[in-house]
Amino acid sequence: xxxxxxxxxxxxxxxxxxxxxxxxxxxxxxxxxxxxxxxxxxxxxxxxxxxxxxxxxxxxxxxxxxxxxxxxxxxxxxxxxxxxxxxxxxxxxxxxxxxxxxxxxxxxxxxxxxxxxxxxxxxxxxxxxxxxxxxxxxxxxxxxxxxxxxxxxxxxxxxxxxxxxxxxxxxxxxxxxxxxxxxxxxxxxxxxxxxxxxxxxxxxxxxxxxxxxxxxxxxxxxxxxxxxxxxxxxxxxxxxxxxxxxxxxxxxxxxxxxxxxxxxxxxxxxxxxxxxxxxxxxxxxxxxxxxxxxxxxxxxxxxxxxxxxxxxxxxxxxxxxxxxxxxxxxxxxxxxxxxxxxxxxxxxxxxxxxxxxxxxxxxxxxxxxxxxxxxxxxxxxxxxxxxxxxxxxxxxxxxxxxxxxxxxxxxxxxxxxxxxxxxxxxxxxxxxx
Amino acid sequence: xxxxxxxxxxxxxxxxxxxxxxxxxxxxxxxxxxxxxxxxxxxxxxxxxxxxxxxxxxxxxxxxxxxxxxxxxxxxxxxxxxxxxxxxxxxxxxxxxxxxxxxxxxxxxxxxxxxxxxxxxxxxxxxxxxxxxxxxxxxxxxxxxxxxxxxxxxxxxxxxxxxxxxxxxxxxxxxxxxxxxxxxxxxxxxxxxxxxxxxxxxxxxxxxxxxxx
Numbered sequence: 001x002x003x004x005x006x007x008x009x010x011x012x013x014x015x016x017x018x019x020x021x022x023x024x025x026x027x028x029x030x031x032x033x034x035x036x037x038x039x040x041x042x043x044x045x046x047x048x049x050x051x052x053x054x055x056x057x058x059x060x061x062x063x064x065x066x067x068x069x070x071x072x073x074x075x076x077x078x079x080x081x082x083x084x085x086x087x088x089x090x091x092x093x094x095x096x097x098x099x100x101x102x103x104x105x106x107x108x109x110x111x112x113x114x115x116x117x118x119x120x121x122x123x124x125x126x127x128x129x130x131x132x133x134x135x136x137x138x139x140x141x142x143x144x145x146x147x148x149x150x151x152x153x154x155x156x157x158x159x160x161x162x163x164x165x166x167x168x169x170x171x172x173x174x175x176x177x178x179x180x181x182x183x184x185x186x187x188x189x190x191x192x193x194x195x196x197x198x199x200x201x202x203x204x205x206x207x208x209x210x211x212x213x214x215x216x217x218x219x220x221x222x223x224x225x226x227x228x229x230x231x232x233x234x235x236x237x238x239x240x241x242x243x244x245x246x247x248x249x250x251x252x253x254x255x256x257x258x259x260x261x262x263x264x265x266x267x268x269x270x271x272x273x274x275x276x277x278x279x280x281x282x283x284x285x286x287x288x289x290x291x292x293x294x295x296x297x298x299x300x301x302x303x304x305x306x307x308x309x310x311x312x313x314x315x316x317x318x319x320x321x322x323x324x325x326x327x328x329x330x331x332x333x334x335x336x337x338x339x340x341x342x343x344x345x346x347x348x349x350x351x352x353x354x355x356x357x358x359x360x361x362x363x364x365x366x367x368x369x370x371x372x373x374x375x376x377x378x379x380x381x382x383x384x385x386x387x388x389x390x391x392x393x394x395x396x397x398x399x400x401x402x403x404x405x406x407x408x409x410x411x412x413x414x415x416x417x418x419x420x421x422x423x424x425x426x427x428x429x430x431x432x433x
Numbered sequence: 434x435x436x437x438x439x440x441x442x443x444x445x446x447x448x449x450x451x452x453x454x455x456x457x458x459x460x461x462x463x464x465x466x467x468x469x470x471x472x473x474x475x476x477x478x479x480x481x482x483x484x485x486x487x488x489x490x491x492x493x494x495x496x497x498x499x500x501x502x503x504x505x506x507x508x509x510x511x512x513x514x515x516x517x518x519x520x521x522x523x524x525x526x527x528x529x530x531x532x533x534x535x536x537x538x539x540x541x542x543x544x545x546x547x548x549x550x551x552x553x554x555x556x557x558x559x560x561x562x563x564x565x566x567x568x569x570x571x572x573x574x575x576x577x578x579x580x581x582x583x584x585x586x587x588x589x590x591x592x593x594x595x596x597x598x599x600x601x602x603x604x605x606x607x608x609x610x611x612x613x614x615x616x617x618x619x620x621x622x623x624x625x626x627x628x629x630x631x632x633x634x635x636x637x638x639x640x641x642x643x644x645x646x
Contacts, residue, residue, distance in 0.1 A: 167462055333519070336519055
């Protein structure tokens with residue numbers, strides 16, 4: 001596989017990859033030494049030049065985000081790392097933090113130095129205790145070895161780092177809801193502008209970055225812009241983690257340059273499970289419009305996926321074969337959005353409940369063809385009409401599934417219920433009766 | 434409300450939590466995790482005490498506690514089981530597992546078994562889709578579950594011998610103990626367990642096998 005790379009994943013096979021000694025043995029914290037010898041603005045420029053884009057879903061250029069922080073403003077600045085990984089299908093930051101928490105800490109120190117923040121936070125998902133443990137220990141060890149605290153490596157730069165565990169709310173992955181949550185409120189999105197770069201945590205200039213974005217920074221500092229931009233495509237530079245799950249022979253994490261295709265990724269994963277064929281898939285989590293077997297050769301970079309009508313999102317490829325009922329899949333995602341809607345905006349709070357009711361009826365074979373249009377009308381009244389993108393995410397699987405699988409919805413009506421056997425879709429179908 | 438129900442050691446720990454933040458209100462969430470570590474759930478007296486500590490109305494603390502699903506307002510079992518029934522895990526077998534455990538435990542969502550040992554809820558995607566179907570117990574990973582493996586877990590947990598997590602410490606900790614970790618207090622077990630499971634290493638091992646390193 002000439003396409004694969006191992007930067008973020010390079011040390012994951014080692015039994016002590018998550019310890020400070022294991023990380024330093026493999027060259028860890030060398031990029032920090034280099035960065036602290038540069039001027040903060042030079043670090044920002046280098047990350048801008050690398051073309052690194054946010055790996056948490058939106059793909060916004062990371063260096064530009066850092067550059068938006070007003071300097072010389074006499075205010076505290078904050079860096080907040082979004083480690084609240086919870087977009088359905090997304091499972092990359094979790095193994096990264098479990099196997100190598102120090103690469104995140106190194107990236108945090110570099111980013112904080114660049115934006116001139118003296119206090120950084122990691123907002124970590126509260127539903128995976130062992131990952132919390134690993135990051136907790138890594139922070140403790142970084143303090144002990146003077147990589148955090150006062151006068152880091154004799155540079156005169158001070159940084160405090162606080163780990164903050166969430167408590168089970170998907171919406172806190174949205175950056176402004178995350179900030180409200182970190183301030184001790186219910187996690188509800190804020191109206192923008194002002195953007196966090198101007199008024200973020202405690203109304204101070206704040207950068208919010210995804211784990212993988214920050215964890216990519218040390219390698220860029222270490223190896224340089226030319227190295228990073230030699231990978232990827234014209235506007236989507238570098239490498240990233242693709243997460244394959246579902247009906248594939250070997251699901252898992254694949255690190256590759258941006259622009260690889262699902263056909264290539266499936267080859268690495270051993271293909272669709274034996275005896276079955278691809279039906280539909282999400283390119284970047286459940287909030288990104290689904291694709292089908294027509295889309296095997298789309299380059300999985302920000303532009304390629306957008307041109308085909310979806311979004312690269314978190315590069316969470318959930319793969320479903322022909323045993324999966326599209327209506328069941330979409331209904332379950334819709335129930336998720338209903339459950340996770342924070343309730344702040346009426347279209348999303350009320351609309352997601354309506355969507356669930358309409359879909360549940362369709363799954364049970366109740367209703368008429370006109371209900372399909374009603375679903376689309378509801379989506380039109382929800383998407384783009386709320387503070388944050390949760391509502392857009394709720395509409396995405398419905399609109400896209402109706403585009404590709406309208407006939408299957410109708411089949412439920414003709415059949416008076418779901419024509420699929422749910423047992424056939426399970427991994428242990430042979431052992432269930 | 435006096436502080437009589439909390440020991441001086443507990444109050445010291447709460448002060449340590451508050452000291453982590455530039456503004457005290459940010460401590461609400463870890464304090465709620467900490468209250469769960471003491472009582473097993475968020476009690477009324479815990480909410481009142483947090484309010485007093487942070488100079489917030491009880492209603493303000495309550496508003497936060499009721500927003501987040503990890504905060505429980507009634508006791509859960511010593512082993513709290515979550516079965517992922519979001520689309521991918523549900524399709525791969527999560528629905529069948531949840532339904533089997535519901536029968537076995539004899540309780541619905543967020544219910545506790547009669548012996549108080551285990552409780553069950555269906556959970557949303559827990560960021561381990563490459564290990565589907567996923568079960569969480571006290572928020573530790575139990576990967577690649579089947580109906581049989583999940584039922585076996587319940588049986589063993591009831592006799593006090595729960596199997597170990599697949600990616601986690603050698604021995605499963607209790608709900609209260611893990612809540613204390615979430616409140617930010619180390620239990621010293623970070624070095625236990627594997628660095629990465631097989632699925633996490635998919636790309637890396639393919640690359641090494643093809644000699645393209």
